[in-house]
Amino acid sequence: xxxxxxxxxxxxxxxxxxxxxxxxxxxxxxxxxxxxxxxxxxxxxxxxxxxxxxxxxxxxxxxxxxxxxxxxxxxxxxxxxxxxxxxxxxxxxxxxxxxxx
Amino acid sequence: xxxxxxxxxxxxxxxxxxxxxxxxxxxxxxxxxxxxxxxxxxxxxxxxxxxxxxxxxxxxxxxxxxxxxxxxxxxxxxxxxxxxxxxxxxxxxxxxxxxxxxxxxxxxxxxxxxxxxxxxxxxxxxxxxxxxxxxxxxxxxxxxxxxxxxxxxxxxxxxxxxxxxxxxxxxxxxxxxxxxxxxxxxxxxxxxxxxxxxxxxxxxxxxxxxxxxxxxx
Numbered sequence: 001x002x003x004x005x006x007x008x009x010x011x012x013x014x015x016x017x018x019x020x021x022x023x024x025x026x027x028x029x030x031x032x033x034x035x036x037x038x039x040x041x042x043x044x045x046x047x048x049x050x051x052x053x054x055x056x057x058x059x060x061x062x063x064x065x066x067x068x069x070x071x072x073x074x075x076x077x078x079x080x081x082x083x084x085x086x087x088x089x090x091x092x093x094x095x096x097x098x099x100x101x
Numbered sequence: 102x103x104x105x106x107x108x109x110x111x112x113x114x115x116x117x118x119x120x121x122x123x124x125x126x127x128x129x130x131x132x133x134x135x136x137x138x139x140x141x142x143x144x145x146x147x148x149x150x151x152x153x154x155x156x157x158x159x160x161x162x163x164x165x166x167x168x169x170x171x172x173x174x175x176x177x178x179x180x181x182x183x184x185x186x187x188x189x190x191x192x193x194x195x196x197x198x199x200x201x202x203x204x205x206x207x208x209x210x211x212x213x214x215x216x217x218x219x220x221x222x223x224x225x226x227x228x229x230x231x232x233x234x235x236x237x238x239x240x241x242x243x244x245x246x247x248x249x250x251x252x253x254x255x256x257x258x259x260x261x262x263x264x265x266x267x268x269x270x271x272x273x274x275x276x277x278x279x280x281x282x283x284x285x286x287x288x289x290x291x292x293x294x295x296x297x298x299x300x301x302x303x304x305x306x307x308x309x310x311x312x313x314x315x316x317x318x
Contacts, residue, residue, distance in 0.1 A: 001104050002104070003103045003147070007107060007111075010208060010211055013207035013208055014204060015118055015137075016203070016207070017204035018115070019118065020199070020203055021122065021196050021197065021199070021200035024195075025193050025196045026122070028127055028178065030169060030172065030173060031121065031124075031127055034121050034134045035121060035122070037138075037161070037165065038134070041137065041141050041161075045141055045144060048144075048145055050220070051150075052148045052149065054220050055222055057237060057238065060153055061238065063150075064153070065249060065253065067153075067157075068257065070161075070165070071160060071165060071260075072259075072260035074165050074169075075168070075260045075261065075263075075264045076260050076263050078168060078169070078264075079263065079264035079267035080267055081172060082175065083268055085178070086270070
């Protein structure tokens with residue numbers, strides 16, 4: 001039995017779906033961020049697998065840039081969470097619907 | 102051998118992901134996230150992406166999750182969340198349906214594609230084995246993709262500045278905005294006077310002091 005690329009792609013699909021479900025059901029903004037990280041990791045796994053399948057370095061290069069963008073996104077997102085939590089202690093995402101206008 | 106490693110890592114990854122979903126305490130969720138990230142790093146090693154595996158552990162598990170934990174501790178939100186209540190009626194069944202459909206769609210696509218993943222073979226630099234991988238990546242990044250690397254540097258700078266601006270606390274009253282002396286249309290600078298350079302400098306001083314007084318008042 002050999003591990004084919006499809007195995008990695010299937011694992012990536014399951015991981016992505018789990019992250020999406022977590023993003024939908026959790027209310028703590030920090031945990032929602034973690035679920036976004038799960039989805040990003042699933043996509044990274046897919047990139048690396050397809051890059052290995054096709055013998056192309058582009059997959060790993062894409063993962064590199066995804067990592068950088070994810071780090072920047074986490075930094076700014078956590079700063080937003082800190083700014084909101086200072087104003088409203090223990091706020092969940094449901095409490096922030098005032099931005100809806 | 103490969104199959105064993107893959108199955109164990111996949112189990113680690115999936116258990117970690119489920120833990121992130123189900124952990125009531127955000128700190129536990131962060132630790133489960135570390136578990137998932139390590140599993141993904143092992144899978145990277147299995148595919149000879151050694152550099153990315155190292156970056157995954159250092160940047161993700163080392164920096165991003167630590168940042169998460171910092172914010173959790175800073176905000177004091179490490180209380181257990183009550184997952185029993187469902188704030189929006191029907192949210193969770195709907196989320197489960199959406200997630201199941203997404204997973205089913207993706208897996209069906211994989212099953213239907215009997216040839217496995219297709220595509221043109223790569224035209225960039227070849228992958229290199231575990232030892233060569235870092236050098237190949239570096240060569241590609243700093244030749245073909247150097248503009249993207251520079252943009253990345255810009256993005257990181259913007260992110261740092263943005264985070265500092267967003268998360269700072271302003272102590273005391275706000276400082277008044279600096280007043281800029283602007284030559285108004287009612288009093289155009291008289292260039293015809295003798296010694297105009299000196300005169301205009303005087304006018305500038307007067308205007309500046311007036312506007313500063315106006316700002317104080």
